[in-house]
Amino acid sequence: MRNESRLLLVVSLFGAVIGVLFWAVGLSPVYATITSGGTIMLGAVCLLGLLPGYYYHWWSRRMSPRSEDDPEATPESGAGVVGVFPGTSIWPFVLGMSALLVCLSLVFGFWTAIFGFSLAIAAVVGVILESRRGGAI
Amino acid sequence: MTLLAERPGVVQEPGGPDHGHGPTGILRWLTSTDHKVIGKSYLITSIVFFLFAGVMAVLMRTQLASPDSTIVSQHTYNELFTMHGSLMLYLFAGPFAFGGLANYMVPLQVGAPDMAFPRLNALSYWLYLGGGLTMIGGFLTVGGAADFGWVAYAPLSNAVNSPGAGPDMWIVSLILTGFSAIFTGVNICATVFYLRAPGMTMFRVPIFTWNMVVTGILILIAFPVLTAAMVMLWCDRHLGTHIYTVSGGGVPVLWQNLFWFFGHPEVYILALPYFGMVTEILPVFSRKPVFGYRGMVFATITIGALSTSVWAHHMFTTGVVLLPFFSLMSYMIAVPTGIKFFNWIGTMWRGSLKFDTPMLFAVGFLVVFLFGGVTGVFLASPPIDFATHDTYFVVAHFHEVLFGSAVFAGFAGLSYWYPKMFGRMLRESLGKASFWFMFVGFWVTFLPQYLLGLHGMPRRIAEYSASTGWTTLNRVSTAGAYILFLAVAIMVVNFYVSWRRPIHASGNPWDGHTLEWATTSPPPPHNFFRLPPVRSERPLWDFNHPEHTTRAHEAEHEGGTPSRRGTRATGGGADGAR
Known part of the structure; x- marks a missing residue:
């Protein structure tokens, strides 16, 4: 789970860094009204990565290790019921x-x-x- | 009816769990939640939209073949270029990749029995189909389809300038297909994060699947903005709000900000899946592991991240954007794209290349996309952009990029995975003929458009006078469009021939590397009878060629006694593969 959470946290970090940079560059009065939209959207990118990314991070420290994260796992270790899937549904x-x-x-x-x-x-x-x-x- | 999905152990007898007495006929299509059926539905639907939009393109080129042409009226021409762009971008290029091929291949590549949310997956398809038919339905309304360009700039798209039901249907269609894309993005991410096979760590997932994960995240970033912008546009048109109109205190350029904040990630939502397809095909037909696996993943993530911060390079000429910021960011995207090109060439370097149809299309993509990408670097420079903005130079640039990825790489992926999806081979001769016609037709169509742009011909004009001197170049471009039409027609004949006179495909006709080739063609319900152990990013190759496994090759390198054959088969690129 750790790599998955890192991927989303990288997205979040990028949104934060670029958002701040964009906001700072746009402080010039000529651009002020226009950049506000972009800053909000980049802030939203930050939150979009942060929420699931931090949740995965939180969860990865509490869950039992998964066979798909174990580089030495054998097919047998993951055998069994994966889940219940609807066969057909209208x-x-x-x-x-x-x-x-x-x-x-x-x-x-x-x-x-x-x-x-x-x-x-x-x-x-x-x-x-x-x-x-x-x-x- | 619900089914328990079981992940098989080492060997499981064919037959598997209880299947085969579900509904049949059209009811089977309507009720299926199998990712393979949904993936095929997506593919076929998007190809139908592609053909429809292609016919529109040919009509437009016919109109432009001679000066002062009156084959279609100005109004019809506006509808044609709007619907051509909308169908190609929203209904073909994206859904073909992340709805069709990704839906089919991602669960197979990670060894999953189905998508994580099968019913949500089915819902995405029905939203996509409903939205697509709504968009085309605009042609049946009194005022005709939407005619404000696929970007729908305010204030051209408001109720005064574009009245009627057609534009509203266009807006509704994008709301529906937007939700469809969001659901697919969630589904793909959840599938890859939670349903991988044992031993398949994130850094052993095939690059195609990696790119689809990044695409999924980009979809989640971009599409909600589009949907929100569409709802606000509808409010402006019907509820009397003034979000995009100056008269009521609104800001028209806000539309451009919102649209391109969606639109530029969208360009990479369209490109990254196709990069992934090429990255799957090149190693298989070079008989080598992909060169620089981690570099590829890094480049994909970097492209995805940077694409969220370059939206205003489409708006340089509005005069209200941070030119240096967006110019610099746009230049920076060339770096990870360059890494990808380097790694693609590294993958082919000293490989034993086999030029079957998928490989031809993939190599064609490299050439075509390189030209489109380089002209993109030109356009990231504000002075050049000021001179060429809204001319045919830009048209040629984005057609080279998008045609290069969605059609060249798309057909590469389609002919590569066609045996897996339909259990039969495509004809090599027809595929190669299609490629060469397409490759030639492509340059004949789009190179003259660069020159036309530099001579000042604007986009989206239905007529031009003979005194401009644009006639010859336009004629050449139109001739190229007919060659492209022929190439696509040959591809369609190829599908027809394989449908009427099938040559049955084995489970692994290309000696593939990844798990989708470890099952039958087409795969059974819940996909796998047995899974090979996953020890590298190409588990099936390791299983089929135990003497040339990626690990054995590394051990040889460390021991300093590489066997000649082993070096040849796995190549020098394995160093970078881990």
Whole structure:
């Protein structure tokens, strides 16, 4: 887990360094109003790396070592159940079409959203019932 | 129906867990959560969009073949270049790589039974398909499709200048495909972080997968900004907000800042996966390990990081950006890209090269992308950019970069992995013919465009007068576009031939290095009957050629008695490979 967390923390560090640099260079009054957007976005890059990166770091110190991080691991050491995967499911399709209908209401008026939200409710219920029987996201 | 995914031990009998009585026919396609089915759907859908956008390009080149041409109207021309760019960038180049090939190959390369979130994966595809059809649906509306360019600059894209349902459908389509890309990015990162095979540490993951992880992170950085910008644009158009209009106190250039903060990482979201494909193909057809594995990973991460801080080099002529900052940052991207080129050449150096179709396309990519990249370095210089901004010089530059990666490297990856995905080979003769037509057509199309740009021809004009003297160069460029069309047509014939008269492919037709070749073609549900032990970044090669393993080679080097054959097969590049 350590390398994964480092990768995300590098992203975060880069966002912080460049963000500060960008902000400092942009202090010139000519540019002041324009750079604020860029500084905010680079700050967001910093946070985007920091949140999952620090979580992985926190978790990597608490979890038991994984066979995929062990350079000497044999295939047998990872054998067994990896997880429960849904074999087939109609609900992603229903959810996708409901999202499409909801978004199309931005073009054609709110009537498509009525169908869209109805389908979305059906899909959410369907996914939850399916997950109760077992299945990853 | 849910299935327990089990990771096999050393040997597992074919047959595996309980499969084969799911739904059939169209219901199988609608309900599948198998990353292989979704990956293929992505591939086929994106190629259809590619062909559609290619026809638009040919129409535009036909229009420009002669001065004062009236084959299409000015308004139609605007729609054509907008939809050509939008389809190629949002619906072909990205989804082809991170929706199609990555979806199919990343779980296989890390030895996983499926993507980490199979149902989320299916949802991404349906959002992508729905969004793509919405974008094309713009042509069916009264006012026609969006016609403000793929960048939709404010205030051209507001309700006064671009009224009608077509532009709204374009906005909605980008919101949908944006979410689709975000979900795929999350999925790929989670798969690589959590579902790797035993022994596959992060620094043994194939470069293609590494590049997809970095691409996934870039997607998470860039696409939310695009989606937010689109929602604000919609609010400007319909709710009377003034975010991008001067009259209400807004800032039009904010649109450019937001768009390019998405747009420049997007360029690398489009390029990095294709760099990864080339990095997979060159070692296999040179029969050597990739030269400088860690250097490649470092270069990928550096390119990804730097790409978030160069967005305003698209906005030099607005006069409100930090020219020195963005110019310097843009120059710096050339360094990791140069490392990649060095390592690609190092991989081929003294290898036993085999020029099959994938390798031809990969080498073609190196040449083409080098030219596009070098002209990109020119454009990072503000004085040169001021002179060439919005001319055909820029058009030629980004077509060389994007056509080089998405089509040359994309076809390389497609013909390399086609046997794995469809269990049958493509015809070598047709593939090579397609390559040579494409390579020639490419230069004939885009070299004249550089000259046209230097002669001052602006982008996005439907007509020009004969007195400008641009006619000859435009004719040559149009002829090149027809050659490119022919090359793509040969590729399509190749698919058709392999569909009607299949030559069955073995599990490992290219003597590949990575885990996707360790299973059957096409792979069974949940992918693997057995996994070889992972001891280097090319586990399958080590398994199939125990006398030439990466480790054995290192031991030889330390012992100072390399066997001749071993040196030849694994090459001198192994030093840098660890």
